[in-house]
Amino acid sequence: MSVSLYLISVPSFQKHLHALDGILDKAIAYAAAKKIAPETLLTARLYPDMFNFTRQVQESCKFAVGSVARLADMDAPNHADTETTFEALKERIAKTLAFLSTVTPEQMEGAEDRPLTIKVGPNEMTFTGRDYLLHFALPNFYFHCTTAYGILRHNGLEIGKRDFMRRT
Amino acid sequence: MSVSLYLISVPSFQKHLHALDGILDKAIAYAAAKKIAPETLLTARLYPDMFNFTRQVQESCKFAVGSVARLADMDAPNHADTETTFEALKERIAKTLAFLSTVTPEQMEGAEDRPLTIKVGPNEMTFTGRDYLLHFALPNFYFHCTTAYGILRHNGLEIGKRDFMRRT
Numbered sequence: 262m263s264v265s266l267y268l269i270s271v272p273s274f275q276k277h278l279h280a281l282d283g284i285l286d287k288a289i290a291y292a293a294a295k296k297i298a299p300e301t302l303l304t305a306r307l308y309p310d311m312f313n314f315t316r317q318v319q320e321s322c323k324f325a326v327g328s329v330a331r332l333a334d335m336d337a338p339n340h341a342d343t344e345t346t347f348e349a350l351k352e353r354i355a356k357t358l359a360f361l362s363t364v365t366p367e368q369m370e371g372a373e374d375r376p377l378t379i380k381v382g383p384n385e386m387t388f389t390g391r392d393y394l395l396h397f398a399l400p401n402f403y404f405h406c407t408t409a410y411g412i413l414r415h416n417g418l419e420i421g422k423r424d425f426m427r428r429t
Numbered sequence: 430m431s432v433s434l435y436l437i438s439v440p441s442f443q444k445h446l447h448a449l450d451g452i453l454d455k456a457i458a459y460a461a462a463k464k465i466a467p468e469t470l471l472t473a474r475l476y477p478d479m480f481n482f483t484r485q486v487q488e489s490c491k492f493a494v495g496s497v498a499r500l501a502d503m504d505a506p507n508h509a510d511t512e513t514t515f516e517a518l519k520e521r522i523a524k525t526l527a528f529l530s531t532v533t534p535e536q537m538e539g540a541e542d543r544p545l546t547i548k549v550g551p552n553e554m555t556f557t558g559r560d561y562l563l564h565f566a567l568p569n570f571y572f573h574c575t576t577a578y579g580i581l582r583h584n585g586l587e588i589g590k591r592d593f594m595r596r597t
Contacts, residue, residue: 263431263432263433263434263541264431264433264437264541264563265432268559268563269437272563272564273563273567273568276564277568307475307582308582308583311582373431373432381596391432391436395436395437395441396440396444399441399567399571400441400445400571400594403567403568403572403575404571404575404590407576407579411575411576414475414476414479415476415583417476422569425568425572426565426569
Protein backbone atom coordinates (compact mmCIF):
# COMPACT_ATOMS: atom_id res chain seq x y z
CA MET A 262 0.00 0.00 0.00
CA SER A 263 1.29 3.40 -0.86
CA VAL A 264 0.23 6.70 -2.32
CA SER A 265 0.23 7.94 -5.92
CA LEU A 266 1.85 11.20 -6.96
CA TYR A 267 -1.60 12.35 -8.03
CA LEU A 268 -3.02 11.90 -4.52
CA ILE A 269 -0.04 13.69 -2.98
CA SER A 270 -0.36 16.67 -5.32
CA VAL A 271 -3.73 17.48 -6.85
CA PRO A 272 -6.06 17.15 -3.82
CA SER A 273 -3.55 19.04 -1.62
CA PHE A 274 -3.31 21.90 -4.10
CA GLN A 275 -7.08 21.96 -4.57
CA LYS A 276 -7.74 22.08 -0.83
CA HIS A 277 -5.36 24.91 -0.10
CA LEU A 278 -6.29 26.94 -3.19
CA HIS A 279 -9.92 26.74 -2.08
CA ALA A 280 -8.73 27.87 1.37
CA LEU A 281 -6.86 30.79 -0.20
CA ASP A 282 -9.98 31.70 -2.16
CA GLY A 283 -11.96 31.82 1.10
CA ILE A 284 -9.27 33.99 2.67
CA LEU A 285 -9.54 36.38 -0.32
CA ASP A 286 -13.28 36.70 0.34
CA LYS A 287 -12.55 37.65 3.94
CA ALA A 288 -9.89 40.14 2.80
CA ILE A 289 -12.38 41.80 0.42
CA ALA A 290 -14.93 42.15 3.23
CA TYR A 291 -12.26 43.39 5.68
CA ALA A 292 -10.95 46.06 3.29
CA ALA A 293 -14.50 47.28 2.67
CA ALA A 294 -15.49 47.29 6.36
CA LYS A 295 -12.33 49.06 7.53
CA LYS A 296 -12.08 51.36 4.50
CA ILE A 297 -8.63 50.01 3.67
CA ALA A 298 -7.64 50.48 0.02
CA PRO A 299 -7.35 46.96 -1.44
CA GLU A 300 -3.94 47.92 -2.91
CA THR A 301 -2.63 48.36 0.62
CA LEU A 302 -3.23 44.68 1.35
CA LEU A 303 -2.42 43.46 -2.17
CA THR A 304 1.02 45.06 -2.05
CA ALA A 305 1.75 44.31 1.63
CA ARG A 306 4.84 42.27 2.39
CA LEU A 307 6.68 41.08 5.51
CA TYR A 308 9.98 42.70 4.52
CA PRO A 309 10.96 45.06 1.69
CA ASP A 310 12.78 42.39 -0.35
CA MET A 311 10.12 39.71 0.03
CA PHE A 312 7.30 39.09 -2.45
CA ASN A 313 4.10 40.97 -1.70
CA PHE A 314 0.71 39.37 -1.05
CA THR A 315 -0.34 39.37 -4.72
CA ARG A 316 2.87 37.62 -5.75
CA GLN A 317 2.54 35.05 -2.94
CA VAL A 318 -0.87 34.05 -4.34
CA GLN A 319 0.51 33.97 -7.90
CA GLU A 320 3.43 31.78 -6.79
CA SER A 321 1.05 29.40 -5.02
CA CYS A 322 -0.88 29.04 -8.28
CA LYS A 323 2.31 28.65 -10.34
CA PHE A 324 3.73 25.88 -8.18
CA ALA A 325 0.42 24.01 -8.40
CA VAL A 326 0.06 24.37 -12.18
CA GLY A 327 3.73 23.92 -13.02
CA SER A 328 4.32 20.85 -10.90
CA VAL A 329 1.16 19.05 -11.93
CA ALA A 330 1.84 19.78 -15.61
CA ARG A 331 5.42 18.47 -15.30
CA LEU A 332 4.39 15.34 -13.47
CA ALA A 333 1.58 14.65 -15.94
CA ASP A 334 3.89 15.49 -18.86
CA MET A 335 1.50 18.12 -20.19
CA ASP A 336 1.98 21.69 -21.37
CA ALA A 337 1.19 24.07 -18.54
CA PRO A 338 -1.39 26.74 -19.38
CA ASN A 339 0.22 30.16 -19.56
CA HIS A 340 -1.29 32.29 -16.81
CA ALA A 341 0.35 35.72 -16.87
CA ASP A 342 1.00 37.49 -13.55
CA THR A 343 -1.20 40.51 -14.31
CA GLU A 344 -3.55 40.48 -11.31
CA THR A 345 -4.00 43.80 -9.47
CA THR A 346 -7.26 43.21 -7.58
CA PHE A 347 -8.60 40.63 -5.12
CA GLU A 348 -11.21 39.67 -7.70
CA ALA A 349 -8.53 39.02 -10.33
CA LEU A 350 -6.64 36.84 -7.83
CA LYS A 351 -9.83 34.86 -7.25
CA GLU A 352 -10.09 34.39 -11.05
CA ARG A 353 -6.45 33.23 -11.14
CA ILE A 354 -7.22 30.65 -8.47
CA ALA A 355 -10.34 29.58 -10.40
CA LYS A 356 -8.25 29.12 -13.58
CA THR A 357 -5.70 27.13 -11.61
CA LEU A 358 -8.40 24.90 -10.12
CA ALA A 359 -9.96 24.46 -13.58
CA PHE A 360 -6.63 23.22 -14.92
CA LEU A 361 -6.09 20.86 -11.97
CA SER A 362 -9.53 19.34 -12.54
CA THR A 363 -8.54 18.29 -16.06
CA VAL A 364 -5.63 16.13 -14.86
CA THR A 365 -6.20 12.44 -14.18
CA PRO A 366 -4.26 10.05 -11.93
CA GLU A 367 -3.38 7.98 -15.01
CA GLN A 368 -1.46 10.89 -16.54
CA MET A 369 0.98 10.85 -13.62
CA GLU A 370 1.62 7.13 -13.68
CA GLY A 371 5.30 6.36 -14.04
CA ALA A 372 6.40 9.88 -13.09
CA GLU A 373 7.89 8.76 -9.75
CA ASP A 374 11.29 7.81 -11.16
CA ARG A 375 11.28 9.91 -14.32
CA PRO A 376 14.02 12.57 -14.18
CA LEU A 377 12.83 16.17 -14.26
CA THR A 378 15.08 19.16 -14.81
CA ILE A 379 13.95 22.61 -13.76
CA LYS A 380 15.54 26.03 -13.75
CA VAL A 381 15.93 27.74 -10.37
CA GLY A 382 17.40 31.15 -10.95
CA PRO A 383 20.58 30.65 -12.98
CA ASN A 384 20.88 26.95 -12.04
CA GLU A 385 19.36 23.74 -13.27
CA MET A 386 18.18 21.12 -10.80
CA THR A 387 17.41 17.52 -11.71
CA PHE A 388 15.10 15.42 -9.58
CA THR A 389 13.09 12.26 -9.87
CA GLY A 390 9.40 13.08 -10.15
CA ARG A 391 8.90 11.86 -6.59
CA ASP A 392 11.66 14.03 -5.11
CA TYR A 393 10.58 16.99 -7.23
CA LEU A 394 7.07 16.81 -5.78
CA LEU A 395 8.01 16.04 -2.18
CA HIS A 396 11.12 18.17 -1.82
CA PHE A 397 10.51 21.04 -4.21
CA ALA A 398 6.94 21.63 -5.39
CA LEU A 399 4.99 20.81 -2.23
CA PRO A 400 7.16 22.76 0.28
CA ASN A 401 7.28 25.74 -2.11
CA PHE A 402 3.51 25.64 -2.54
CA TYR A 403 2.92 25.59 1.22
CA PHE A 404 5.58 28.26 1.72
CA HIS A 405 3.72 30.72 -0.51
CA CYS A 406 0.21 29.86 0.79
CA THR A 407 1.45 30.29 4.37
CA THR A 408 3.21 33.56 3.62
CA ALA A 409 0.09 34.93 1.88
CA TYR A 410 -1.85 34.03 5.04
CA GLY A 411 0.85 35.55 7.28
CA ILE A 412 0.86 38.86 5.39
CA LEU A 413 -2.90 39.30 5.85
CA ARG A 414 -2.73 38.19 9.51
CA HIS A 415 0.04 40.72 10.05
CA ASN A 416 -2.26 43.35 8.55
CA GLY A 417 -5.04 42.59 10.99
CA LEU A 418 -7.32 40.27 9.00
CA GLU A 419 -9.15 38.05 11.49
CA ILE A 420 -8.44 34.61 10.12
CA GLY A 421 -7.08 31.55 11.88
CA LYS A 422 -5.52 28.17 11.21
CA ARG A 423 -9.02 26.93 10.43
CA ASP A 424 -9.04 29.20 7.36
CA PHE A 425 -5.60 28.03 6.28
CA MET A 426 -6.63 24.40 6.67
CA ARG A 427 -10.11 25.02 5.28
CA ARG A 428 -11.82 23.00 7.96
CA THR A 429 -15.56 23.21 7.69
CA MET B 430 4.74 2.72 -8.66
CA SER B 431 3.87 4.97 -5.82
CA VAL B 432 5.25 6.47 -2.63
CA SER B 433 5.23 5.15 0.93
CA LEU B 434 3.99 7.20 3.87
CA TYR B 435 7.52 6.96 5.27
CA LEU B 436 9.02 8.65 2.20
CA ILE B 437 6.35 11.35 2.26
CA SER B 438 6.94 12.14 5.93
CA VAL B 439 10.33 11.36 7.49
CA PRO B 440 12.73 12.74 4.82
CA SER B 441 10.58 15.88 4.41
CA PHE B 442 10.59 16.54 8.16
CA GLN B 443 14.31 15.83 8.38
CA LYS B 444 15.16 18.17 5.53
CA HIS B 445 13.18 21.11 6.86
CA LEU B 446 14.22 20.60 10.49
CA HIS B 447 17.85 20.69 9.33
CA ALA B 448 16.97 23.87 7.43
CA LEU B 449 15.41 25.36 10.57
CA ASP B 450 18.53 24.43 12.53
CA GLY B 451 20.65 26.32 9.99
CA ILE B 452 18.33 29.32 10.26
CA LEU B 453 18.76 29.24 14.06
CA ASP B 454 22.55 29.42 13.59
CA LYS B 455 22.09 32.50 11.42
CA ALA B 456 19.72 34.03 13.99
CA ILE B 457 22.30 33.49 16.77
CA ALA B 458 24.99 35.20 14.70
CA TYR B 459 22.62 38.03 13.70
CA ALA B 460 21.54 38.73 17.29
CA ALA B 461 25.19 38.84 18.39
CA ALA B 462 26.33 41.04 15.48
CA LYS B 463 23.47 43.54 15.83
CA LYS B 464 23.40 43.41 19.65
CA ILE B 465 19.76 42.30 19.60
CA ALA B 466 18.66 40.50 22.77
CA PRO B 467 17.87 36.91 21.69
CA GLU B 468 14.56 37.14 23.59
CA THR B 469 13.47 39.88 21.19
CA LEU B 470 13.63 37.45 18.28
CA LEU B 471 12.51 34.38 20.27
CA THR B 472 9.30 36.12 21.35
CA ALA B 473 8.66 37.96 18.06
CA ARG B 474 5.36 37.28 16.32
CA LEU B 475 3.53 38.55 13.23
CA TYR B 476 0.41 39.59 15.18
CA PRO B 477 -0.38 39.75 18.88
CA ASP B 478 -2.61 36.65 18.90
CA MET B 479 -0.29 34.49 16.77
CA PHE B 480 2.31 32.10 18.18
CA ASN B 481 5.77 33.61 18.65
CA PHE B 482 8.96 32.35 16.97
CA THR B 483 9.81 29.91 19.76
CA ARG B 484 6.37 28.34 19.62
CA GLN B 485 6.51 28.09 15.80
CA VAL B 486 9.69 26.01 16.10
CA GLN B 487 8.15 23.89 18.87
CA GLU B 488 5.03 23.27 16.77
CA SER B 489 7.17 22.25 13.78
CA CYS B 490 8.89 19.67 16.00
CA LYS B 491 5.59 18.50 17.50
CA PHE B 492 3.93 17.91 14.15
CA ALA B 493 6.96 15.91 12.99
CA VAL B 494 7.20 13.76 16.12
CA GLY B 495 3.47 13.36 16.66
CA SER B 496 2.59 12.41 13.11
CA VAL B 497 5.45 9.98 12.63
CA ALA B 498 4.71 8.31 15.98
CA ARG B 499 1.02 7.96 15.08
CA LEU B 500 1.71 6.57 11.63
CA ALA B 501 4.32 4.15 12.99
CA ASP B 502 1.98 3.23 15.88
CA MET B 503 4.62 4.11 18.47
CA ASP B 504 4.55 6.16 21.65
CA ALA B 505 5.76 9.68 20.91
CA PRO B 506 8.61 10.88 23.12
CA ASN B 507 7.43 13.58 25.50
CA HIS B 508 9.34 16.75 24.63
CA ALA B 509 8.15 19.55 26.93
CA ASP B 510 7.87 23.09 25.51
CA THR B 511 10.39 24.65 27.89
CA GLU B 512 12.85 26.22 25.45
CA THR B 513 13.79 29.86 26.08
CA THR B 514 17.04 30.18 24.08
CA PHE B 515 18.15 29.58 20.50
CA GLU B 516 20.50 26.89 21.77
CA ALA B 517 17.66 25.08 23.53
CA LEU B 518 15.61 25.21 20.30
CA LYS B 519 18.56 23.66 18.47
CA GLU B 520 18.58 20.88 21.09
CA ARG B 521 14.83 20.41 20.61
CA ILE B 522 15.37 20.00 16.87
CA ALA B 523 18.25 17.58 17.56
CA LYS B 524 15.98 15.47 19.82
CA THR B 525 13.29 15.52 17.16
CA LEU B 526 15.75 14.41 14.47
CA ALA B 527 17.09 11.69 16.80
CA PHE B 528 13.56 10.32 17.22
CA LEU B 529 12.87 10.44 13.48
CA SER B 530 16.05 8.48 12.80
CA THR B 531 14.78 5.57 14.92
CA VAL B 532 11.68 5.04 12.76
CA THR B 533 11.80 2.57 9.88
CA PRO B 534 9.68 2.40 6.73
CA GLU B 535 8.41 -1.01 7.86
CA GLN B 536 6.80 0.50 10.95
CA MET B 537 4.52 2.61 8.78
CA GLU B 538 3.42 -0.18 6.50
CA GLY B 539 -0.33 -0.55 6.46
CA ALA B 540 -0.94 2.88 8.00
CA GLU B 541 -2.40 4.30 4.77
CA ASP B 542 -5.96 3.11 5.42
CA ARG B 543 -5.84 2.73 9.20
CA PRO B 544 -8.21 5.21 10.87
CA LEU B 545 -6.58 7.78 13.14
CA THR B 546 -8.47 10.02 15.54
CA ILE B 547 -6.87 13.17 16.85
CA LYS B 548 -8.02 16.01 19.07
CA VAL B 549 -8.02 19.49 17.54
CA GLY B 550 -9.07 21.93 20.21
CA PRO B 551 -12.39 20.68 21.57
CA ASN B 552 -13.10 18.49 18.55
CA GLU B 553 -12.06 15.04 17.41
CA MET B 554 -11.10 14.43 13.80
CA THR B 555 -10.84 11.00 12.21
CA PHE B 556 -8.70 10.43 9.12
CA THR B 557 -7.15 7.57 7.27
CA GLY B 558 -3.38 7.56 7.86
CA ARG B 559 -2.89 8.81 4.31
CA ASP B 560 -5.27 11.75 4.66
CA TYR B 561 -3.93 12.55 8.12
CA LEU B 562 -0.41 12.88 6.72
CA LEU B 563 -1.29 14.68 3.48
CA HIS B 564 -4.08 16.93 4.69
CA PHE B 565 -3.22 17.57 8.32
CA ALA B 566 0.34 16.81 9.45
CA LEU B 567 2.30 17.93 6.40
CA PRO B 568 0.52 21.27 5.78
CA ASN B 569 0.67 22.08 9.50
CA PHE B 570 4.38 21.24 9.62
CA TYR B 571 5.12 23.50 6.64
CA PHE B 572 2.84 26.20 8.04
CA HIS B 573 4.89 26.45 11.24
CA CYS B 574 8.31 26.16 9.53
CA THR B 575 7.31 28.91 7.09
CA THR B 576 5.93 31.17 9.80
CA ALA B 577 9.12 30.72 11.88
CA TYR B 578 11.08 31.78 8.77
CA GLY B 579 8.70 34.68 8.10
CA ILE B 580 9.01 36.04 11.66
CA LEU B 581 12.81 36.19 11.41
CA ARG B 582 12.66 37.67 7.89
CA HIS B 583 10.26 40.31 9.17
CA ASN B 584 12.82 41.08 11.89
CA GLY B 585 15.59 41.67 9.38
CA LEU B 586 17.47 38.36 9.39
CA GLU B 587 19.11 38.01 5.96
CA ILE B 588 17.90 34.59 4.89
CA GLY B 589 16.25 33.51 1.67
CA LYS B 590 14.25 30.70 0.13
CA ARG B 591 17.53 28.83 -0.21
CA ASP B 592 17.72 28.64 3.61
CA PHE B 593 14.10 27.49 3.86
CA MET B 594 14.68 24.80 1.23
CA ARG B 595 18.16 23.98 2.56
CA ARG B 596 19.69 23.91 -0.90
CA THR B 597 23.43 23.39 -0.71
